[in-house]
Amino acid sequence: TAGITQAPTSQILAAGRSMTLRCTQDMRHNAMYWYRQDLGLGLRLIHYSNTAGTTGKGEVPDGYSVSRANTDDFPLTLASAVPSQTSVYFCASSETGLADTQYFGPGTRLTVL
Amino acid sequence: GQNIDQPTEMTATEGAIVQINCTYQTSGFNGLFWYQQHAGEAPTFLSYNVLDGLEEKGRFSSFLSRSKGYSYLLLKELQMKDSASYLCAVSDSNYQLIWGAGTKLIIKP
Numbered sequence A: 001t002a003g004i005t006q007a008p009t010s011q012i013l014a015a016g017r018s019m020t021l022r023c024t025q026d027m028r029h030n031a032m033y034w035y036r037q038d039l040g041l042g043l044r045l046i047h048y049s050n051t052a053g054t055t056g057k058g059e060v061p062d063g064y065s066v067s068r069a070n071t072d073d074f075p076l077t078l079a080s081a082v083p084s085q086t087s088v089y090f091c092a093s094s095e096t097g098l099a100d101t102q103y104f105g106p107g108t109r110l111t112v113l
Numbered sequence B: 001g002q003n004i005d006q007p008t009e010m011t012a013t014e015g016a017i018v019q020i021n022c023t024y025q026t027s028g029f030n031g032l033f034w035y036q037q038h039a040g041e042a043p044t045f046l047s048y049n050v051l052d053g054l055e056e057k058g059r060f061s062s063f064l065s066r067s068k069g070y071s072y073l074l075l076k077e078l079q080m081k082d083s084a085s086y087l088c089a090v091s092d093s094n095y096q097l098i099w100g101a102g103t104k105l106i107i108k109p
Helices: none
Strands: A004-007 A010-013 A019-025 A031-037 A044-049 A064-066 A076-078 A087-094 A108-112 B003-005 B009-013 B018-025 B032-037 B044-049 B053-057 B060-065 B070-075 B084-091 B097-099 B103-108
Touching (some): A019 A031, B009 B018
Parallel strands (some): B009 B103
Antiparallel strands (some): A087 A108, B053 B060, B060 B070
16 A cells, blocks of 8 residues: 655745645545654644544644545645745654554655745 | 753664663653654654553664653664664644654764
């Protein structure tokens, strides 16, 4: 099985443009997460979803939105990108929204100029 | 606030043993995870501790003391492929993972 896939692998985006990062999992996990990883900082949670149809805000949600229309997909949208959103973005999933092992996608490297 | 502390970088020799420490202060505790992350790749799960004590899994062991807010990851018989960052993360009262910045482990031959 593929596990979790993310697209694109990398992207350079002009400030002010919008972009959607895609994430799909085939493990039928209920919970999904979006993190950003910046040098010298731990992974920071942007948004999460404990089950299809529900979403919640993490530590750094401003400037980002998510939707969870079905179990498999969890897209992350930047409505109007700013340079501070330059980062590596990881999508992850776990069986439940409790203290389960999280499985990560390969990441999307985003540069906002 | 919530805080996870671990050393930024450690160096060890191939074949040796290394211990990576993690201390935490979080609102609630639902377990502590260790992940491995090779450069340019995604984190992958290594271990989970929710009760005090040592969990052994092959060359890797993880220890937890909840009263001290402390954990360590012990890597034995180090191999060059163990060169990676090791991330400590705590599941808080809301079951959200709070992550440390990671410890970059450099293995020298």
